[in-house]
Amino acid sequence: MTAGLSIGKLAAAAGVNIETIRYYQRRGLLDEPPKPLGGYRRYLPGQVKRLRFIKRAQALGFTLNEVGALLSLDAVCTCSETRALAVRKLVMIEQKMADLAAMRQVLGGLVHKCDEGDGGAACPIIDVLNRE
Incomplete structure (x- = not known):
């Protein structure tokens, strides 16, 4: 075998x-x-x-392109380049988290406005999305 x-x-x-x-x-x-x-x-x-x-x-x-870069860096043992790639990824993740927190706050406020409404008026969420 x-x-x-x-x-x-x-x-x-x-x-x-x-x-x-x-x-x-x-x-x-x-x-x-x-x-x-x-x-x-x-x-x-x-x-x-x-x-x-x-x-x-x-x-x-890490994206598959970034994984490929990590794999090639592993082959040549360049910790400083690997660290730099990880730092860039960390910064990007932190930015995404900040963006998501802002989105959560805005959506939470809109949902609260819907909860306060009487159901007869226009939907506050639709109104915000329709604004120019």
Whole structure:
């Protein structure tokens, strides 16, 4: 028997879907092993670690392009560049959080105005959205 994992076992070990593996291969994030004549591709156990790395980076908000950059930085051990990428991501997340907090405040106020209304007048939310 050939050493290595089938794509199904790789997917199960990494906690991802088989189509996710294929997508990452198309994106260049994961190598596709050669297919032996009359056989199935076999993945090295280290590919599980790489898949988990990709999923963890995505969970932290990194795009697949940024994950690719992180993977290339990991190969050359450049912590300062990796840190800079993480700092940029952190700043972006903080800005999104501020934007979401502002949206929450505005929507909360509009919902409150609806709650205060008598139901007969125009909807305050629709009025705000219709303003020029």
